[in-house]
Amino acid sequence: MTAKSGIPYKTYLTEDQMPTAWYNVRADMKTKPAPLLNPQTRQPCTAEELSHVFCDELVKQELDNTNRFIEIPQEIRDFYRMYRPSPLVRAYFLEKALGTPAHIYYKFEGNNTSGSHKLNSAIAQAYYAKKQGLKGVTTETGAGQWGTALSMACSFFGLDCQVFMVKCSYEQKPFRREVMRTYGANVTPSPSDTTNVGRQILKEHPGTTGSLGCAISEAVEAAVTQEGYRYVLGSVLSQVLLHQSIIGLETQKALENLGVKPDVIIGCAGGGSNLGGLISPFMGEKLRGEADYRFIAVEPASCPSLTRGRYVYDYCDTGRVCPLAKMYTLGADFIPSANHAGGLRYHGMSSVLSELYDEKLMEARSVIQTEVFEAARYFARVEGILPAPESSHAIRVAIDEANRCTREGKAENIVFGLTGTGYFDMVAYQKFNDNQMSDYVPTDKDLEAGFSKLP
Amino acid sequence: MTAKSGIPYKTYLTEDQMPTAWYNVRADMKTKPAPLLNPQTRQPCTAEELSHVFCDELVKQELDNTNRFIEIPQEIRDFYRMYRPSPLVRAYFLEKALGTPAHIYYKFEGNNTSGSHKLNSAIAQAYYAKKQGLKGVTTETGAGQWGTALSMACSFFGLDCQVFMVKCSYEQKPFRREVMRTYGANVTPSPSDTTNVGRQILKEHPGTTGSLGCAISEAVEAAVTQEGYRYVLGSVLSQVLLHQSIIGLETQKALENLGVKPDVIIGCAGGGSNLGGLISPFMGEKLRGEADYRFIAVEPASCPSLTRGRYVYDYCDTGRVCPLAKMYTLGADFIPSANHAGGLRYHGMSSVLSELYDEKLMEARSVIQTEVFEAARYFARVEGILPAPESSHAIRVAIDEANRCTREGKAENIVFGLTGTGYFDMVAYQKFNDNQMSDYVPTDKDLEAGFSKLP
Numbered sequence: 009m010t011a012k013s014g015i016p017y018k019t020y021l022t023e024d025q026m027p028t029a030w031y032n033v034r035a036d037m038k039t040k041p042a043p044l045l046n047p048q049t050r051q052p053c054t055a056e057e058l059s060h061v062f063c064d065e066l067v068k069q070e071l072d073n074t075n076r077f078i079e080i081p082q083e084i085r086d087f088y089r090m091y092r093p094s095p096l097v098r099a100y101f102l103e104k105a106l107g108t109p110a111h112i113y114y115k116f117e118g119n120n121t122s123g124s125h126k127l128n129s130a131i132a133q134a135y136y137a138k139k140q141g142l143k144g145v146t147t148e149t150g151a152g153q154w155g156t157a158l159s160m161a162c163s164f165f166g167l168d169c170q171v172f173m174v175k176c177s178y179e180q181k182p183f184r185r186e187v188m189r190t191y192g193a194n195v196t197p198s199p200s201d202t203t204n205v206g207r208q209i210l211k212e213h214p215g216t217t218g219s220l221g222c223a224i225s226e227a228v229e230a231a232v233t234q235e236g237y238r239y240v241l242g243s244v245l246s247q248v249l250l251h252q253s254i255i256g257l258e259t260q261k262a263l264e265n266l267g268v269k270p271d272v273i274i275g276c277a278g279g280g281s282n283l284g285g286l287i288s289p290f291m292g293e294k295l296r297g298e299a300d301y302r303f304i305a306v307e308p309a310s311c312p313s314l315t316r317g318r319y320v321y322d323y324c325d326t327g328r329v330c331p332l333a334k335m336y337t338l339g340a341d342f343i344p345s346a347n348h349a350g351g352l353r354y355h356g357m358s359s360v361l362s363e364l365y366d367e368k369l370m371e372a373r374s375v376i377q378t379e380v381f382e383a384a385r386y387f388a389r390v391e392g393i394l395p396a397p398e399s400s401h402a403i404r405v406a407i408d409e410a411n412r413c414t415r416e417g418k419a420e421n422i423v424f425g426l427t428g429t430g431y432f433d434m435v436a437y438q439k440f441n442d443n444q445m446s447d448y449v450p451t452d453k454d455l456e457a458g459f460s461k462l463p
Numbered sequence: 464m465t466a467k468s469g470i471p472y473k474t475y476l477t478e479d480q481m482p483t484a485w486y487n488v489r490a491d492m493k494t495k496p497a498p499l500l501n502p503q504t505r506q507p508c509t510a511e512e513l514s515h516v517f518c519d520e521l522v523k524q525e526l527d528n529t530n531r532f533i534e535i536p537q538e539i540r541d542f543y544r545m546y547r548p549s550p551l552v553r554a555y556f557l558e559k560a561l562g563t564p565a566h567i568y569y570k571f572e573g574n575n576t577s578g579s580h581k582l583n584s585a586i587a588q589a590y591y592a593k594k595q596g597l598k599g600v601t602t603e604t605g606a607g608q609w610g611t612a613l614s615m616a617c618s619f620f621g622l623d624c625q626v627f628m629v630k631c632s633y634e635q636k637p638f639r640r641e642v643m644r645t646y647g648a649n650v651t652p653s654p655s656d657t658t659n660v661g662r663q664i665l666k667e668h669p670g671t672t673g674s675l676g677c678a679i680s681e682a683v684e685a686a687v688t689q690e691g692y693r694y695v696l697g698s699v700l701s702q703v704l705l706h707q708s709i710i711g712l713e714t715q716k717a718l719e720n721l722g723v724k725p726d727v728i729i730g731c732a733g734g735g736s737n738l739g740g741l742i743s744p745f746m747g748e749k750l751r752g753e754a755d756y757r758f759i760a761v762e763p764a765s766c767p768s769l770t771r772g773r774y775v776y777d778y779c780d781t782g783r784v785c786p787l788a789k790m791y792t793l794g795a796d797f798i799p800s801a802n803h804a805g806g807l808r809y810h811g812m813s814s815v816l817s818e819l820y821d822e823k824l825m826e827a828r829s830v831i832q833t834e835v836f837e838a839a840r841y842f843a844r845v846e847g848i849l850p851a852p853e854s855s856h857a858i859r860v861a862i863d864e865a866n867r868c869t870r871e872g873k874a875e876n877i878v879f880g881l882t883g884t885g886y887f888d889m890v891a892y893q894k895f896n897d898n899q900m901s902d903y904v905p906t907d908k909d910l911e912a913g914f915s916k917l918p
Binding site: 016017018020022023087089090091101119120121123160163164182183186187189190191192385388389390391392393394429431432434435437438441 | 471472473475477478542544545546556574575576578615618619637638641642644645646647840843844845846847848849884886887889890892893896
């Protein structure tokens, strides 16, 4: 099929072409994302305050709104070479199946053991923890991709890794848990009785199967109460978007090599790590007035922080121990329908993406679950990759956009982020295959309950 | 790390460099592999006889001992571009961890949804079935990789796919089953009551959890009793080794590009599909006197067909419906310890590899299970890829060979085949992580029982 257009099915950068610095989109934003606030004083968090929770170098990156490029340390670049560059795939088979004049490309981040893009930030965070001489790190995981990625990263640097895994995932995904154990991580179902906040939550909600917000509270407590530990987080934070910019930088370079200019760039959005990483360098061009692109954030209709949330300061976790962040949010107490299969369950959205969305530099769209799985199965059959439920949100909208191009007779270049594989999500696929998957979209009343407890 | 040696961590061929023909090692063998025999007449099977079971074009390939190269049809080459070329990885991190002067390379076939190299032959077999105008194909699967690969291939060409899955795998690996269902395959636990041979086996062995040999018998019966169906097989056959030569051809070209000449080439061996595919082109050089290499087949000590089997004609399946093949075999009734986790459980070995081994052109080594999983976990932590149990047999011996190089102070080039990922094998990893995995090596008496029923 290459002969037709001269563009190969897969484009890999050479190792020489791989990025040597991450791109910090905040440097090009006129209005910077609102700062994290100390929940007691309501004043912007200082580096000193944040350093009790996060590694020093990561605090610096979190607060850095000015440096456009931040060098990637050599050790991290070496590790990236284990599984990067990731391929930019021209979806010839999908285009043919859809009969669309659009040209579809996807950046595939699933070819590593964590099964997703999460490793890009995990290895950076583990590196800085090691460099600071720490004993270990704590974190939470929901779907399990971040926990797996962090386990791999910690194993590589010989750091202890303590993962609080949302209890329902711990029970429903024993294999994810086992991958983490194989990498030497200590995995605890959350809420647990190993932390004060966990015991408190268990007392108030006996029998709860947990949430990401709970698990964050426990992981933060475990970090600040153990000597030589810090907390690390796989999404939402600006430092994570910085590390994930490797996705966008590679995509940008590969498209440049191919002589292709994207018209629309699509990514799924939970906390924003993948979407932010993918679009950052392109958004930078747009912010600097060098190019124009459409960006589409895709979120589940069951957890619609951008499309139906409020742009206000909110708690990041259920236990309210973390700093306050200004973000599009459904409220820290919002818990999406248990029926929802994806990992895009966080109540808020990255402050960087929230600000860009608020300035109308980016669009957002919500999609319902069964339509996402229809797109997932279709894609699996046509393009050969069984996608993660999260990633399939982006596939859904990429297909919708391609169909729009067909109706309008336009040969647009559509680029989307395929964040990972669905090998550990077969319970959800089984529900879909058995026609037992349903769609629950929260009512306005459901959302009001979450909004009523905003700070 | 690239700077040190100039050799990148991963080498991908460009699409232009990808092989356009498979290599048929039989053309270069002085003594050809012994022909398949009709079990009734004990005469070599004719093309006409075989065509009741197999697709016509595949029968041709099965009987072709003379053509060195067989062109890969364009449709298959297009499909290969979905997930190939696979990377040839320089294992810098493993070398460093082992402190070895050896240079270690592995050809990684796990970056596709089947999780292994099996897709290379599945797509070829599905293509020829489609081209012949068939409605569908039947097959068996044990560990599930072949069944998944065939489901993907059939889905791509719109063929019906009927998979008989060894009952214990069907029950222990519901997620593998679900991947096949997602690709539209019909999966039946074997032995089943849908075939005569299945009903017979169930009557004789009520409560049996099945075996690969049983499942083959059922799949063959299903193929010959349904109009428009043929049977396909993922290993053992010469046609499969032909298709899998894509692995070796890519490896050969990539090493040539790097200016590296391997000293030893290692692969795990169940029926021989991966090992045969990997070594074929190099074996060709050796057979033609152009180069010399050491080849090592690695098999589990629990199912040691090469190292402890006999080189005789034997049945390929439990129901004795298939042709007889001359191979190193433990006897068609041999069933390896249930404790053994890998997919390398077949009682016999490819006739091509058996002949090469008998001529001492290849070595063989058997390894015990816990040592395989120790190597697997070590590799996962050091190189970042969680390997399939099967592939880990090759890792074990690659590490052993590297350690030998350390002792001998030799900087040999070691190449091994990493056939796939272990994401669907976490039950086995869990046993290992919990120290509940044991090693059973059959006694001579155990083996005698199998040999006593040889034809």
